[in-house]
Amino acid sequence: MRLGADGDALRAAGVLWGKSAGRAGGRKNLLLQHLLDTAAVAGWMWDGFLAPATRALLDEVTGGEGRGRVLFVWLCGVHDVGKATPAFQRMWPEGAAAVRASGLGWQESVLAGCKRKWRHDRAGAYVLRRLLPEAGWTAEHVAWVWPLIAGHHGAFPSPGALAPPPQGLGQHAGGDAWERARKALLCRFTAEVTGGAGPGAVAPARVPSRAAQLHLSGLIVMADWIASDEEHFPGVDDIDAVSFDGARRRAAAAWKALRIRGGWTELAEPGPEDFGRRFGGQEPRDSQRMVMEAARRMPEPGLLVVEAPMGEGKTKAALMAAEILAARFGADGVFVGMPTQATSDPMFGQVRSWVAALDGELADHVALLHGKRMFNKEWRALVDGESEDGAGGRFEGVDEYGECWDDEWGGDLYGIAEPVTDRNPAARGPAEWFLGAKRGLLCPFVVGTIDQLLFAATRTKHVMLRMAGLAGKVVVLDEVHAADVYMSQFLAECLRWLGQARVPVVLLSATLPPAQRRELVEAYLAGAATQEEYTAQDFPEPAGYPSVIAASLPRTGAPARIDVATAAPWRRNAPAVTVELLPETLAGAKTPAEKREALRKSADLAVVTRLERELVDGGCALVIRNTVDRAQSLFTALRDRFGHDVVLLHARLAVGPRADRTADCLRMLGPQPDPTSPRPRTIVVATQLAEQSFDVDADLLVTDLAPTDLLLQRIGRLHRHDGVARPARLSVPRVLVTGFASDHEAARVGGPPAFLGGSTFIYGEHLLLRTAALVLRAAAEGGWQIPSDVPELVAQCYGDDLSTLPEPWRGPAESAAAEWQKEQRDRADRATPYLLTRRGDKEGPTLAGLHAGPGSGGRAPVRDGEMGLEAVLVYGGANGTAYRTLSRRALTVNGDVAEDMLDDVLAGTVRLPPPCTKDAVEELRPLPGWLAHPRLRYTPALVLDGNGCARVGRHLLSYDDELGLSVAAGA
The missing domain is CATH 3.40.50.300 (P-loop containing nucleotide triphosphate hydrolases)
Structure with a gap:
């Protein structure tokens, strides 16, 4: 049967629900409405968020300028088509009753007795694999699109995992009536977003790279999450009230309220004279001019490796190079990755100043990403709307599991999720939406620990959001020599994906071993060439110091272009050390x-x-x-x-x-x-x-x-x-x-x-x-x-x-x-199970099966060794006495924390040494008064006696205000 929509099927499709009343503001939201809402949000993302490079990519995929927008809007909206199945519609009794009354039925006893469920994301991929060929889509395009639908809840299954469970005897997908209803729904949705055309009209013309697919997948997730906000997209239960015009009005109001925006959008390429305008009238040094010129000469988006002495001004050179690369290749922001939290904090201020020199309004849209950013006064002032010495603030280091997985080097390891409530009207800062779990990298300008980037190279859930946050930006990584052999596996994997995504990258180091330099360059080029490995012929070694290597791969299939340049150091006559x-x-x-x-x-x-x-x-x-x-x-x-x-x-x-x-x-x-x-x-x-x-x-x-x-x-x-x-x-x-x-x-x-x-x-x-x-x-x-x-x-x-x-x-x-x-080999091998792609799978054409197999979707450590556990130090609590913070401010006998005391409590957070971790996990718990607190309920307390001592297992711990935490093996 040709893909079309008969009247009965269209009426039946009009009762399918997408959000239950409990998740849509008290009134159910019809499935078609949610698809259109998401498509409308995608339209706003295209106009006000996507980088020019991303829009150009999608235009190229569709075969014509301006055509990419329609495909993007359609892909974002169609993500939940798998909800048009009995497997989903039966999940909410009230909605199920209306669906069955329309004539779309199923055998409930069969589905109720089936232990294996059929998730709607996989069902959507299954549906599109059946329907799109009928609409004229070729197999190669169906093959790269269905994983985007199957993966929109965070993981990409293999093709064999899409079909409904056989134990359901066909009831999960339903019979012919359901097939007709799905076709009707797809045709009605497509006609709304295309202005009357069918699904065949949005068929792509070219298969994008797998990295571009991952980028696109993250954007689909972003659109879905925005459109699932019941505050801005309340339920619509009357099919006659459903329209794309209405969805666009809802999306426009939501977009304005959420304050989401992209970065520069359009950026003029800076000239040599702009260095002084960015950095307080300073003249660029020879090495800084060298880096800027290397960025200007780069024929394609590529990799710059900048090596220069400490204090030479590499950061300023890198920011100017990022500005040049962004202007030339359509990037809309930057990610600046640092080795530690301590190095991220001062860099945050530098990047804000640089962004402000380009556009004063954009300085408020720079995000700081690490788990202790609450103690950065500039960040606090930005998001709380106070002076840098203000006393207000809130804890911002809890992840979606309610825990602060923050090591002494990196940021929160699995995505900062800040409980943001009662936002100060005076607050500026990035859009509040970006402060949620796993969303921080989507902010147009980001400074954080390198861990944030390394997690984009792990086979973890929602990894596509991280890649979507990096693609469309220029990536700058400082102190790359600090990555040990374990971390370097993730760095190389990420460079592969960034190379394939044609993301400009600038790497900075003062002391980079030659072998590491070559490994980094070849990892990027392997991605650009979509090869398992890439060996650069006649790899040039810098003949001087400072130096810059510029590596890029022509789209024509020609060998990589690797240029090297050197400059005289700023301090030419420094005395010997x-x-x-x-x-x-x-x-x-x-x-x-x-x-x-x-x-x-x-x-x-x-x-x-x-x-x-x-x-x-x-x-x-x-x-x-x-x-x-x-x-x-x-x-x-x-x-x-x-x-x-x-x-x-x-x-x-x-x-x-x-x-x-x-x-x-x-x-x-x-x-x-x-x-x-x-x-x-x-x-x-x-x-x-x-x-x-x-x-x-x-x-x-x-x-x-x-x-x-x-x-x-x-x-x-x-x-x-x-x-x-x-x-x-x-x-x-x-x-x-x-x-x-x-x-x-x-x-x-x-x-x-x-x-x-x-x-x-x-x-x-x-x-x-x-x-x-x-x-x-x-x-x-x-x-x-x-x-x-x-x-x-x-x-x-x-x-x-x-x-x-x-x-x-x-x-x-x-x-x-x-x-x-x-x-070194053993440590490298320990990282392998967590890498986004396995050995032998780095040339894959689609995202199918990316999360298949053991070890996928869970947490992936990007730093080797035990991290230790964080605990909050408090005093007292013995014999019914009140607890006190590390600064000796009184709490209650249960440790209850008033809002104005929260920062003082959390200032006592300390990481216990790894040998104590096992015992600490078993023994330490939150204080009784913390169990109902949204920000402390998962935070263990280490209760010190009057001498500042506590025992954890066999370890005697003591805290001194000058010495910090000391550890000794106890009896």
């Missing part, structure tokens, strides 16, 4: 506890004594320890000698005090407003938090040994800013390297040094050995010339040439390298 050794005696595995304590105190005393000498005339020192325990121990020793001149910063501080201390460090050691006035003596003791994008300037650096690239990052804090008044003895940059047991000559003659157990656990012996050789050589030969030595130092650290090591080291180094390589 003097490298000095401060070895210590280390405890062995069998060293008695008393001896361990004595060695620890001796190591701390050596640093204290050295700093007494170095800071005799004042100055600012940064000391970086590789573990929290070492940082706490040294801080205690330094505090006894230097008092309040010492600041401690690490990941086991509660989030409120940690945010305050970070801000204090940036204020004390940031750019100096008065270069004629010496800074007060300051010593910052920190862990790896101070390693990246921590814009402080130290006169002297003391650091534990770490792999060369990370050591160079730490050195990047040394004499970072110009115009800083320094004591004469600290006028030359110096780094004192400790955390190993050796002296220069003994290490050369007697074998490699010994390393701290904590350092070896974190970094592995292989990289520490190779770094130690470089450090010993630098100490003997006068230090390092920064930045010119950086590329070669990193290459030697990550290379495999043993001749660079002292002869006695080579045997142990070879064994350590083999162990390290095996560990």
Whole structure:
């Protein structure tokens, strides 16, 4: 039978419901109305949200300018056609009765006895696979469209999972009457949105890439979620009142109320003179001009890899390159990904300032994505409509499961879902709709942790929303060297998808190993070429530093174009960084506890004594320890000698005090407003938090040994800013390297040094050995010339040439390298089950089966190892006494929290160390007064006694306002 609509079938289709009365504001919403509502929302998305590049893509898919809009509107609206089945219509008794009264029936006893359900998303794909060929659609187009319908609730099934369960004896889909009703519904819907044409008129002309399909799938989900809001789309139960004109009016009102918008829409390509307009009149440096010119020369959307010294101005160069790429290739916003929450916060302010320089109104539409953004004053002021010092606010770090899965590096791991209620009329900020779970990346301008991007490469539910949030933007990733081998699997997978989606990407690094650089470029090009692997021929290596590599793939099928350029560094004549050794005696595995304590105190005393000498005339020192325990121990020793001149910063501080201390460090050691006035003596003791994008300037650096690239990052804090008044003895940059047991000559003659157990656990012996050789050589030969030595130092650290090591080291180094390589392979393999595509499936033409198989749809860790559990610290509660917050404000005997106390309670959030996690999950619970609280009911409390102590399993925990959380094994 030809696809058409007879009158009886059309009347029967007019009773099919799409939303029950309980989900549509008290009155049922007819299915046709919901389809038209969603199509109308899609029309507003096309006009006011989609990037020009996305619209151009859809026009290309449909074979003509302006035709893409009709297909997009139709695809979004048709998503719920699978509800026109008995399997769905029977689910609401009142609606089912009306449907059966119209003549559309089913055998209820059969369906009631069938254990396997037939979901309407899969039913919709099943229906379209049957009906679209009748309308003249070719098999190749049906093949890529049906997964969009089957996946609109977050997962893409395989073709074999679409058919109704055989146990239902055909009752799930119904008989001929149901088939006619579905055809009538499809024809009526299509005629409404096309102005009278049938489904054949919207048939595509070209198959889009799989990445474009994933992008489109996310947009369909977005349209469905907006149109499912009962406040703006209440039920319509009279078929005579259903029309596309009415749906458009409803959608227009909803769009205005929700304040959803895209980014620039149309953007003029900036010229060289615009750099100063964006950044306070500054003239671009040679390296910044180099990056901007590379963006201008790129013939297709592609990948820029920018390598430049710390403090060179890579961020500003990247933002200007993003602006150029957006203007040239039709992107409508940016995503800027940072390695940590701490680095995301200052970047948020920089991006807002840059966006404001383009269009002042757009600065309010920049989103900050990580689970502790409530402690960012600029974000709080934006969304709460208050000054940056305002006391108001609300907790914003709960995901859709009600938990704050936030690790010390990244943002919330599964999508921030903020309980947004009673929004302040003075609030600006991004549209409130974007603050919901899994929607943040859809905001036109986004700054967040790299985790937000990495989750777009995981086989998790609703991954299409993340890809839709990245496609149509320019993606900028800073500090990409910080991705370890586990994270790099997700980064490479995401670059593949972005390459296939033709999304311009800018990667930034100060210290990128050559092999990692090539892997990143080839991952992007493999996606652009839709190949399982891509090997770039004659891959160019930069001949200088700073450098930029520009890689793109012509649409003609020609080989990739990979260009490289270099520029002179900004600080051309910087003095060499003097490298000095401060070895210590280390405890062995069998060293008695008393001896361990004595060695620890001796190591701390050596640093204290050295700093007494170095800071005799004042100055600012940064000391970086590789573990929290070492940082706490040294801080205690330094505090006894230097008092309040010492600041401690690490990941086991509660989030409120940690945010305050970070801000204090940036204020004390940031750019100096008065270069004629010496800074007060300051010593910052920190862990790896101070390693990246921590814009402080130290006169002297003391650091534990770490792999060369990370050591160079730490050195990047040394004499970072110009115009800083320094004591004469600290006028030359110096780094004192400790955390190993050796002296220069003994290490050369007697074998490699010994390393701290904590350092070896974190970094592995292989990289520490190779770094130690470089450090010993630098100490003997006068230090390092920064930045010119950086590329070669990193290459030697990550290379495999043993001749660079002292002869006695080579045997142990070879064994350590083999162990390290095996560990790298094992860690990479641990990521494989979570990747969006499996090996051998990276050239697939459609989304069919993307979520099929074990391990799909659930949570996927994008960082290796145990995260630890977050808990909120409170005092008291014993013997019926009231609980108190970490800042000692009184709660109640049940811990009830008034709204104005919420921020103070949550400021006490701290992450417990991984060894405590198992016991903490079993033992810790929310306080009784939190169980009914929408933002605290899933939050465990760690109740401290009057001495600040608590026991979790065999672990004795204590919290000190200065030291933070300390952990010891209990009896």
